Structures are given as C-alpha cells and as structure tokens.
Amino acid sequence: GESVGLHLPTLSVQEGDNSIINCAYSNSASDYFIWYKQESGKGPQFIIDIRSNMDKRQGQRVTVLLNKTVKHLSLQIAATQPGDSAVYFCAEGSGGYNKLIFGAGTRLAVHP
Amino acid sequence: NAGVTQTPKFQVLKTGQSMTLQCAQDMNHNSMYWYRQDPGMGLRLIYYSASEGTTDKGEVPNGYNVSRLNKREFSLRLESAAPSQTSVYFCASRNRDRGAGGAYEQYFGPGTRLTVT
Numbered sequence: 001g002e003s004v005g006l007h008l009p010t011l012s013v014q015e016g017d018n019s020i021i022n023c024a025y026s027n028s029a030s031d032y033f034i035w036y037k038q039e040s041g042k043g044p045q046f047i048i049d050i051r052s053n054m055d056k057r058q059g060q061r062v063t064v065l066l067n068k069t070v071k072h073l074s075l076q077i078a079a080t081q082p083g084d085s086a087v088y089f090c091a092e093g094s095g096g097y098n099k100l101i102f103g104a105g106t107r108l109a110v111h112p
Numbered sequence: 113n114a115g116v117t118q119t120p121k122f123q124v125l126k127t128g129q130s131m132t133l134q135c136a137q138d139m140n141h142n143s144m145y146w147y148r149q150d151p152g153m154g155l156r157l158i159y160y161s162a163s164e165g166t167t168d169k170g171e172v173p174n175g176y177n178v179s180r181l182n183k184r185e186f187s188l189r190l191e192s193a194a195p196s197q198t199s200v201y202f203c204a205s206r207n208r209d210r211g212a213g214g215a216y217e218q219y220f221g222p223g224t225r226l227t228v229t
Contacts, residue, residue, distance in 0.1 A: 034217060043116075043202050043220030044155070089154055099170065100218065102154030 012109045019077040021106045023090035026071060030092035034100065035064060035075045039086045047075070047088075077108075085110045114138055116221035118203050124227045125193040133188040133224050135203030143206045144186035145170075145218060146178060148199040155202060161186055193228045200225050 013019045025033070031052040036044035048059045050066050050073075057064050063076040073090050087107050091100040119134045137144065142163045147155040147170075157170030161180040175197060177189045186205075190197060204218040 041222075043204075043222050045220070046217035049217060091154075099157060099160065100155075101171075102156070104152065104154050 009104070010107045010109065012111060013080050015080060015082060015110055015112050017080055019075075019080045019084070019108055019110075021075045021077075021088050021090075021108065023073040023075075023103055023106075024071060025073060025090070025092050027092060027094065027101070028068075028071065030094045030101075032093040033064070033066060033073050034091045034093070035062075035073075036089045036091065036102075037084075037086045038089065038105070044089060080108075080110050082110050082112065084108060116203055116205055116219050118201075118221040118224050120224060121222070122225050124229065125190075126229055127194060129193050130189070130191050131193065132190075133201055133203075133226075134185070135187065135221060136185045137203075137205040137219070138184065139205060139207070139219065140183070141205035141207045141219070142183070144180065145204040145206075146176070146186070146188045147202045147204065148172065148197075149202060149223075150199050158188065158201075190226075193226075195228045198226060198228045 034049040035047040037047050038044045048062050048064050050057045050064045055066055061078045065074045077084055087105040089102050089105045091102045093100045116137045145160040146158040148158055149155045156172050158172055158176050159167055159170055159178040161167045164180055164183045167178050167180055179187045201224045203221045206218045
C-alpha cells in the first residue's frame with residue numbers, strides 16, 4: 001500500500017538554530033497533511049496541518065511547506081528550543097479524513 | 113476537560129489471554145480510532161469508528177475487535193493475545209467538523225503499553 005516516509009530518522013541541532021524535518025509521501029490522492037509531535041511516554045500532539053490546495057502554512061514558530069510536484073512535505077521550526085526535542089511524525093489523509101497514514105518519524109535532538 | 117483517557121497504562125499478558133483496552137473522550141467527538149505503535153515505526157490504524165454505532169477496519173485489524181459503546185467510549189479487545197501484539201496502543205478522537213483552528217486534527221490519549229509473553 002502507499003505510505004508516508006521520512007528522509008532523516010534523526011536530526012541533531014543546536015539550541016537557537018532553525019530545524020527542518022522532511023517527509024515524502026507517495027499517495028497523490030492525499031489531500032490533507034498533518035505534523036504531530038510525540039514526547040517520550042506521551043501520545044502524539046497536533047502541531048500544524050495543511051490542505052493540498054496550499055503550498056505553505058505558518059503557525060507559532062513552525063511552518064509547513066508542501067511541494068505536490070515532488071510529493072514532499074517539510075516542517076520548519078524556528079529558534080529551536082530544548083522543549084522541541086521529540087519525535088515528529090508526518091501523516092497524510094484522504095477519503096473523508098477518517099484515516100491517517102503515518103510516517104515512521106524523525107527524532108529531533110536539541111543540544112544546548 | 114480530560115480529553116482522551118485510556119486504561120490501563122501498562123499491562124502484561126501471557127499468550128492466549130484476553131483483555132479489553134478502554135478509551136473515553138469528553139470532547140463530544142464523533143469519530144474515534146485505535147492505533148498501535150511499534151518501536152521505530154509510525155502509528156498504524158487498527159480500527160476506527162466514524163460515528164456512534166459504526167466501526168470499520170483499518171490497516172492492521174487481525175486479532176482485534178472493537179466496540180463503540182456510546183459516543184464517549186471506544187474499546188479494543190484482544191481475544192487471544194500473541195507476542196506479536198506487544199506494542200503501545202493509542203486511542204484518538206476527532207470531531208466531524210473542522211476544529212477551532214480550522215483543522216481536522218485527531219486528539220490522542222496517553223497510550224497503553226502492552227507486553228505479551
């Protein structure tokens with residue numbers, strides 16, 4: 001079946017730097033994408049989403065970019081903080097938004 | 113507002129034993145979901161319930177059954193546990209309409225860590 005994948009399993013950054021987490025998706029019919037953050041021992045927490053009719057969406061310190069031509073999604077975190085250390089998942093949805101397909105996740109490690 | 117709650121937090125079963133994982137949400141959401149998460153992998157959908165009274169299979173339904181008891185509660189049952197079902201199980205819920213932020217996000221519970229020996 002089609003699935004969502006990630007380019008980098010682990011990303012290490014210095015505190016204060018910007019982080020970019022990448023994700024490739026394969027289902028061209030997906031029309032909705034979400035980024036989740038999961039801290040150790042907790043459930044995933046919604047960060048930001050984007051519809052397929054958009055290229056960019058900004059939140060607080062986060063920006064999601066969608067490139068439908070190459071089926072690529074990225075999450076940019078500005079001024080990365082120690083509290084941003086977590087595993088980040090991208091997920092794609094379609095078909096009435098009842099089902100999400102998750103990628104394997106990228107671990108973000110923020111060093112002081 | 114507790115959000116999504118799950119019980120138990122931890123469970124150890126022997127092969128062949130049965131158990132039910134409980135999930136409840138107090139956000140009046142229509143849809144509820146059960147996922148499993150294995151080490152180094154993303155979440156995989158086991159079953160979901162789009163609305164009260166309906167359930168549908170997800171990506172990995174074999175070995176599981178679900179019950180949408182009412183709008184608040186959605187339980188997951190393992191009839192005869194197997195070591196392959198050792199995993200962390202997450203319940204989630206979502207409103208049918210877009211949320212206050214304009215999103216269709218699913219809200220997740222804290223998870224149940226299950227070990228089958």
